[in-house]
Amino acid sequence: MKKIFFLLFICISFTSIAQNWQLDFEQAKQQAQQEKKNILLVFSGSDWCAPCIKLDHEIWQSDVFEAHARENLVMVKADFPKRKNNQLPEEQSKKNAALAERYNPNGYFPFVILLNAKGEIINQLGYKNLAPKAYINAIYEN
Known part of the structure; x- marks a missing residue:
């Protein structure tokens, strides 16, 4: 049984690494400025929100x-x-709550926001039943 949990942990860890999710918004802004990239901020309910889970997988x-x-x-x-x-560590929960207060005050899930490196909103959307390439295009449509 311990081996199964260990293998599951390894698989989840590699998936998280492959996606390269940041958890600290201020660090993400610094990285975006340095790399001249936009920020994609995703509000998710990873263990209860069916469209969030579907968006993650698809x-x-x-x-x-x-x-x-x-x-x-x-x-x-x-x-x-x-x-x-x-449950997340208390510090991460507070960071996420502060982000929600600023960028998702209505509590929509999933909620996807494209921001520039300064943290200014370019576009926002929720779940759409689209193929990955079409979803990428939807992220940038205004």
């Missing part, structure tokens, strides 16, 4: 999106899990 984890993000975006995830065993 878009964020796709090879097409990962290649695009690697070249063009700094990815930031503000997650709001509800299950007790998935």
Whole structure:
């Protein structure tokens, strides 16, 4: 049983690394400025929001999106899990709540915001039943 949990942890860790999600918005802004990239801020309920989970599996984890993000975006995830065993550290929960207060005051999930390196909103959208390439295009449409 321990081996199964260890393998699951390794798989989740590699998925997180492949997606290169940032958890600190201020660091993401600095990185975006240095690399001359936009920021994609994603509000997610990773353990309760069905469209969030679908977006993660169908878009964020796709090879097409990962290649695009690697070249063009700094990815930031503000997650709001509800299950007790998935709770984030208190400091991260506070950071995510501050981001929600500023960028998602209505509490939409999933909520995807394209920002410039200064943190100014360029576009925003939610879940759309699109292929990865079409979703990428939707991110940039205004």
